[in-house]
Amino acid sequence: MEFKQFYLGCLSHASYYIGSDGEAAIIDPQRDVQQYIDEAAKHGQQIKYVIETHSHADFVSGHLELAEKTGAEIVYGQRANTQFPTLKVSDGDVLNVGSIKLTFRETPGHTPEGITIIAQNGGVPKAFTGDTLFIGDVGRPDLVGSKGFTAEEMGGMLYDSLHEKILPLPDETEVYPAHGAGSLCGKSLSKETWSTLGEQRKSNYALQPMTKEEFVKLVAADQPEVPMYFPKSAAKNLEGSSSLDAIERPRELSTDEIIGFDGVVVDIRQNFEYGAGHVPKSINIGLGGQFASWAGTLIPGGTPIAIVAASQDQVDEAVMRLARVGHETVKGFIEFADFGGETKQIEQVSVEDVSELSKINEPLQFVDVRRVGEYNAGHAVRTTNVPLDKLSADFGKLDPNAPTYVICQGGYRSSIGCGILENAGFSTIYNVTGGTAAWIAAELETEASAAACSASK
Numbered sequence: 001m002e003f004k005q006f007y008l009g010c011l012s013h014a015s016y017y018i019g020s021d022g023e024a025a026i027i028d029p030q031r032d033v034q035q036y037i038d039e040a041a042k043h044g045q046q047i048k049y050v051i052e053t054h055s056h057a058d059f060v061s062g063h064l065e066l067a068e069k070t071g072a073e074i075v076y077g078q079r080a081n082t083q084f085p086t087l088k089v090s091d092g093d094v095l096n097v098g099s100i101k102l103t104f105r106e107t108p109g110h111t112p113e114g115i116t117i118i119a120q121n122g123g124v125p126k127a128f129t130g131d132t133l134f135i136g137d138v139g140r141p142d143l144v145g146s147k148g149f150t151a152e153e154m155g156g157m158l159y160d161s162l163h164e165k166i167l168p169l170p171d172e173t174e175v176y177p178a179h180g181a182g183s184l185c186g187k188s189l190s191k192e193t194w195s196t197l198g199e200q201r202k203s204n205y206a207l208q209p210m211t212k213e214e215f216v217k218l219v220a221a222d223q224p225e226v227p228m229y230f231p232k233s234a235a236k237n238l239e240g241s242s243s244l245d246a247i248e249r250p251r252e253l254s255t256d257e258i259i260g261f262d263g264v265v266v267d268i269r270q271n272f273e274y275g276a277g278h279v280p281k282s283i284n285i286g287l288g289g290q291f292a293s294w295a296g297t298l299i300p301g302g303t304p305i306a307i308v309a310a311s312q313d314q315v316d317e318a319v320m321r322l323a324r325v326g327h328e329t330v331k332g333f334i335e336f337a338d339f340g341g342e343t344k345q346i347e348q349v350s351v352e353d354v355s356e357l358s359k360i361n362e363p364l365q366f367v368d369v370r371r372v373g374e375y376n377a378g379h380a381v382r383t384t385n386v387p388l389d390k391l392s393a394d395f396g397k398l399d400p401n402a403p404t405y406v407i408c409q410g411g412y413r414s415s416i417g418c419g420i421l422e423n424a425g426f427s428t429i430y431n432v433t434g435g436t437a438a439w440i441a442a443e444l445e446t447e448a449s450a451a452a453c454s455a456s457k
Contacts, residue, residue: 004039037069057185073085082240101121105117109141114130135177137206269310273310278419358381372387404426411434
């Protein structure tokens with residue numbers, strides 16, 4: 001068996017290539033599909049099937065373009081309401097890819113149409129579990145309420161799928177999910193990108209002995225926010241997305257045009273570059289972090305977007321990565337070196353400096369923009385938690401005239417938050433470099449929330 005995992009860190013997304021005897025299948029492809037075509041050519045194989053384990057909500061898939069370019073059939077679970085030619089599979093159905101036998105099991109719970117694929121050709125079976133079973137976690141059951149199912153109903157389906165369709169597989173079965181740590185399709189995914197079923201039986205909290213009612217309550221608790229682009233991406237995947245080549249390319253903008261741009265101006269440079277000088281009214285979502293996910297979370301679909309970059313290569317990368325989450329409205333760009341207007345700055349300050357200031361000038365307007373669960377687990381003292389995805393709506397609880405220090409885990413999200421607050425009229429803003437990780441490493445005073453302390457007892 002020819003096998004390769006393609007892991008896309010900025011979306012915490014795993015897709016897969018499997019092939020044998022001149023044929024291949026792609027599982028859960030990214031939107032940019034040329035890499036799979038290149039892999040097939042390298043092995044002298046023809047892509048026969050493009051298989052989706054479910055309708056993904058966190059990214060737009062390239063299944064339609066890949067099928068059009070290769071002649072492959074698109075495969076979904078029988079419940080999928082696709083709007084393009086689809087081979088629908090149900091429990092026990094088998095497809096062959098060369099000498100590889102693919103057996104399908106319907107595993108609803110994260111979505112109604114979810115499937116798991118068992119691949120065998122004489123060796124250890126591989127289970128492609130999509131968003132049903134992750135490494136260290138299971139798929140969240142609360143993303144499809146609009147489809148007529150409650151989170152409790154989906155949680156019950158997920159319990160049955162795990163216990164009736166996946167856990168009966170042998171311990172040596174290799175588990176390959178569609179996502180890893182950082183994905184919002186679960187709450188505590190491991191950094192590991194694959195495991196064995198036996199290991200997951202021992203270490204995955206959701207696979208420990210419990211009743212269905214206990215399971216439903218457990219998996220529904222403390223889930224992260226649902227980004228606003230998720231429903232649109234899920235719908236787009238059932239409708240089918242256009243080729244990346246069909247997306248209009250942005251044009252170069254002048255200084256006056258970028259200043260007067262009617263839309264969102266996104267500076268994709270690193271946080272310290274943005275802090276040193278940036279276009280007024282821009283926000284910093286750097287390419288170095290979870291760029292696409294945060295762009296999808298913070299920018300409404302259909303909004304005109306202009307990019308500020310350090311180079312043309314960065315622009316091209318940003319356009320592709322935005323398309324992965326359904327943003328196809330990048331209208332223009334400017335390289336920051338060509339910007340001729342007045343710039344704004346956000347000072348970068350160390351955790352040690354902020355700690356000393358907090359002792360002298362208590363109370364300090366010190367804002368932690370991490371998610372609630374991260375904050376509850378441990379945070380710098382005297383901080384107020386306003387999660388980044390809520391900041392635009394909740395900054396009213398802050399004083400725009402007070403010096404404001406913004407912290408996250410490492411300095412990436414806090415830089416985004418600084419841009420949001422600057423555009424909201426906050427007069428003096430500081431980005432805390434290194435974030436909470438640096439604060440803890442420096443052994444500065446921290447605290448956990450009462451909720452976290454109670455949960456740990």
